[in-house]
Amino acid sequence: METISILPPELIRMLIAVIIIISFLFLNAIMMGYLERKIAAHVQRRPGPMEVGFHGILQLIVDGVKLLGKELLIPFKVDRTLFRVAPLLSFTPVILPLLVIPFSEKLQARDLNLGLIFIVSMGSVNVMALLVAGWGSNNKYAMFGAMRAVAQSIAFEIPILLSMLAVVLMCNTFSLKEIVGAQEKIWFVFLQPLAFLIYVIAGVAETNRAPFDLPEAESELTAGFHTEYSGMGFSLFFIGEYTNMFIVASVAAVLFLGGWHGPHLPYGEYLGIVWFFLKVYFLLFLMIMIRWTYPRVRFDQLLNFAWKYLVPFSFVNILITAVLVKL
Amino acid sequence: MLESDFQKKNRFFLNMGPQHPSTHGVLLIVLEMSGEYVLDPQPVLGFIHRMHEKMAESRPCQSFMPNTARMDYVCALPYNHGYVSLVERKAGIEVPRRAEYIRVITSELNRVASHLLWLGAYLLDLGAFTPILYGFDDREHILDILEDITGSRLTYCYYRFGGVNQDIDDKFVDSTRAFIKRLRKRFVIYEKLVTKNIIFIKRTENIGIVSPDMALRYGMTGPNLRGSGIAYDVRKNEPYSIYPEFDFEVPVGEQGDCLDRYMVRVREMEQSLRIIEQALDRLPEGPVRAKVPKNIKLSPGDCNFAVEAARGELSYYLVGDGTGVPYRLKVRVPSYSNLSCLPELGRGILLPDLVSILGSFDLVIPEMDR
Numbered sequence: 001m002e003t004i005s006i007l008p009p010e011l012i013r014m015l016i017a018v019i020i021i022i023s024f025l026f027l028n029a030i031m032m033g034y035l036e037r038k039i040a041a042h043v044q045r046r047p048g049p050m051e052v053g054f055h056g057i058l059q060l061i062v063d064g065v066k067l068l069g070k071e072l073l074i075p076f077k078v079d080r081t082l083f084r085v086a087p088l089l090s091f092t093p094v095i096l097p098l099l100v101i102p103f104s105e106k107l108q109a110r111d112l113n114l115g116l117i118f119i120v121s122m123g124s125v126n127v128m129a130l131l132v133a134g135w136g137s138n139n140k141y142a143m144f145g146a147m148r149a150v151a152q153s154i155a156f157e158i159p160i161l162l163s164m165l166a167v168v169l170m171c172n173t174f175s176l177k178e179i180v181g182a183q184e185k186i187w188f189v190f191l192q193p194l195a196f197l198i199y200v201i202a203g204v205a206e207t208n209r210a211p212f213d214l215p216e217a218e219s220e221l222t223a224g225f226h227t228e229y230s231g232m233g234f235s236l237f238f239i240g241e242y243t244n245m246f247i248v249a250s251v252a253a254v255l256f257l258g259g260w261h262g263p264h265l266p267y268g269e270y271l272g273i274v275w276f277f278l279k280v281y282f283l284l285f286l287m288i289m290i291r292w293t294y295p296r297v298r299f300d301q302l303l304n305f306a307w308k309y310l311v312p313f314s315f316v317n318i319l320i321t322a323v324l325v326k327l
Numbered sequence: 328m329l330e331s332d333f334q335k336k337n338r339f340f341l342n343m344g345p346q347h348p349s350t351h352g353v354l355l356i357v358l359e360m361s362g363e364y365v366l367d368p369q370p371v372l373g374f375i376h377r378m379h380e381k382m383a384e385s386r387p388c389q390s391f392m393p394n395t396a397r398m399d400y401v402c403a404l405p406y407n408h409g410y411v412s413l414v415e416r417k418a419g420i421e422v423p424r425r426a427e428y429i430r431v432i433t434s435e436l437n438r439v440a441s442h443l444l445w446l447g448a449y450l451l452d453l454g455a456f457t458p459i460l461y462g463f464d465d466r467e468h469i470l471d472i473l474e475d476i477t478g479s480r481l482t483y484c485y486y487r488f489g490g491v492n493q494d495i496d497d498k499f500v501d502s503t504r505a506f507i508k509r510l511r512k513r514f515v516i517y518e519k520l521v522t523k524n525i526i527f528i529k530r531t532e533n534i535g536i537v538s539p540d541m542a543l544r545y546g547m548t549g550p551n552l553r554g555s556g557i558a559y560d561v562r563k564n565e566p567y568s569i570y571p572e573f574d575f576e577v578p579v580g581e582q583g584d585c586l587d588r589y590m591v592r593v594r595e596m597e598q599s600l601r602i603i604e605q606a607l608d609r610l611p612e613g614p615v616r617a618k619v620p621k622n623i624k625l626s627p628g629d630c631n632f633a634v635e636a637a638r639g640e641l642s643y644y645l646v647g648d649g650t651g652v653p654y655r656l657k658v659r660v661p662s663y664s665n666l667s668c669l670p671e672l673g674r675g676i677l678l679p680d681l682v683s684i685l686g687s688f689d690l691v692i693p694e695m696d697r
Contacts, residue, residue, distance in 0.1 A: 140339070
């Protein structure tokens with residue numbers, strides 16, 4: 001494995017990558033916001049945004065400008081420091097995992113040999129932001145949301161880790177590039193269907209999306225942890241959520257759906273990114289469809305589901321995988 | 328679970344409302360909580376009290392007609408119906424048969440519209456966004472049909488003493504028949520999307536069980552009472568208008584949980600469609616409005632009239648003193664009694680269950696506050 005040596009050319013490479021990733025991240029949030037509204041509209045048999053641009057394609061940009069122009073309201077008696085830090089805290093950790101995700105064979109900011117662990121650890125930092133936001137808001141509904149977020153995150157990180165581990169057992173590496181490389185012949189979704197299912201379910205819960213959107217359960221907690229946020233503070237949470245979804249979907253694509261692999265394209269080592277994005281957006285489409293179809297589960301049902309079903313099943317899955325790999 | 332030392336020490340109050348997405352209006356519920364468990368929910372009413380009853384006592388009885396629709400704006404026509412029938416009973420006015428048929432058809436259409444709105448709003452309380460737009464889509468058809476003959480979409484003032492304001496035409500009959508056909512097809516979608524959904528069943532089954540005894544103690548009526556297994560429907564038990572001539576069932580639930588209340592309403596919509604079909608088939612010819620004196624005199628003495636609104640038994644109680652102005656008018660609304668069991672029902676449950684129970688009662692706050 002390579003040692004981490006930050007030489008000037010490597011530094012420049014990283015800088016460029018970070019800039020591209022941050023700009024992509026905003027673009028992704030805009031695209032996802034548009035897709036979400038359009039898909040939701042079509043699920044509900046209505047046209048959705050139609051006014052700004054062709055079929056409302058510029059709607060989210062206009063919304064973004066509006067949110068930028070809004071005052072960041074700080075309510076009475078909140079913890080000012082925490083209240084201001086929380087949106088940034090939710091935004092920062094979602095940038096970093098994108099650095100290690102292999103978009104195609106040669107398009108990867110940096111291939112860490114512990115890439116998978118890095119992504120999971122960054123995902124855990126994200127829940128800190130929700131806790132800080134809920135705690136700092138001086139609002140009981142926000143506090144409920146924050147507490148639910150923490151309990152949910154702890155419950156669902158375990159099945160996520162265990163389902164990832166099943167893949168790691170099969171290819172003996174934590175490096176995302178090598179995991180994708182190992183799927184040249186057959187995607188792991190066919191070898192590990194149970195792990196894939198567990199990962200997708202737990203992933204939806206990890207990103208706080210309906211039917212597991214308990215931290216912001218609108219009909220119960222008004223808006224959960226971001227009840228008190230307005231303007232850019234709110235939109236940073238919003239972008240954070242969409243980027244989180246993107247990361248969960250792209251890790252699923254890397255681990256189970258063969259990353260950049262697909263029918264041969266010219267300049268395959270670069271254009272593999274097309275297959276990668278198709279897979280990621282297919283998963284995101286699924287997540288959006290689920291959100292607009294199902295009611296919300298109750299909190300204790302959600303935790304029971306995680307501890308009584310997902311965790312035991314993923315343990316069994318790991319056991320079977322370990323035995324089969326040893327054979 | 329309830330009375331551990333930790334929970335005794337760590338109680339706090341949470342104001343749910345008056346602005347909260349799932350109280351459906353300006354209802355405040357003060358919750359005494361311990362963690363996510365609700366220990367004591369206390370509803371606080373009166374945010375939109377408009378003195379409708381006092382208004383009735385200070386003007387001629389005709390002028391009160393528009394007010395009746397402002398109490399329960401979701402299902403306004405039965406409110407019209409109750410009031411005109413009350414004054415007709417008091418003043419001894421005979422209503423032409425065609426007018427009674429029109430009243431029944433429009434009231435039942437309004438009931439279906441109300442249940443459709445409730446279905447969507449309830450699912451919204453449970454966190455599903457899509458059914459409310461499906462429900463609104465169907466409800467829109469009813470509102471269009473009613474708008475054509477009544478002139479308004481929500482706060483109707485269509486019935487008159489001795490009949491209805493305007494006769495219905497062939498277009499109304501055709502579009503109502505077309506709508507019934509369409510809604511029967513849509514019920515299949517609702518069943519697939521909602522009724523058979525495992526998450527929905529988990530959120531409603533065995534939640535908020537109202538025993539028959541408890542329902543009677545609090546004076547619950549309507550689908551909430553029938554959900555507890557008591558087949559009491561004013562249209563059957565205390566028949567008014569021409570309801571005895573129709574063949575329809577009173578659906579009842581088994582154990583009185585949220586799912587039963589949901590099922591009762593869904594099945595009630597089908598029964599309402601049956602009533603409308605029969606009424607359309609037998610629609611008699613004739614006048615739609617009887618000759619009524621310009622100044623109606625309300626004879627001394629009291630009089631009561633009950634109708635089945637979408638939420639339960641609605642009864643008007645009127646005391647006359649020989650003039651055209653009621654001496655006293657009391658409106659007994661179903662939502663008020665339906666809500667009154669919440670403090671007993673909501674003890675020691677989770678906050679999401681409280682939202683589920685509140686939604687299943689189908690409350691309309693302006694009706695409670697009047």
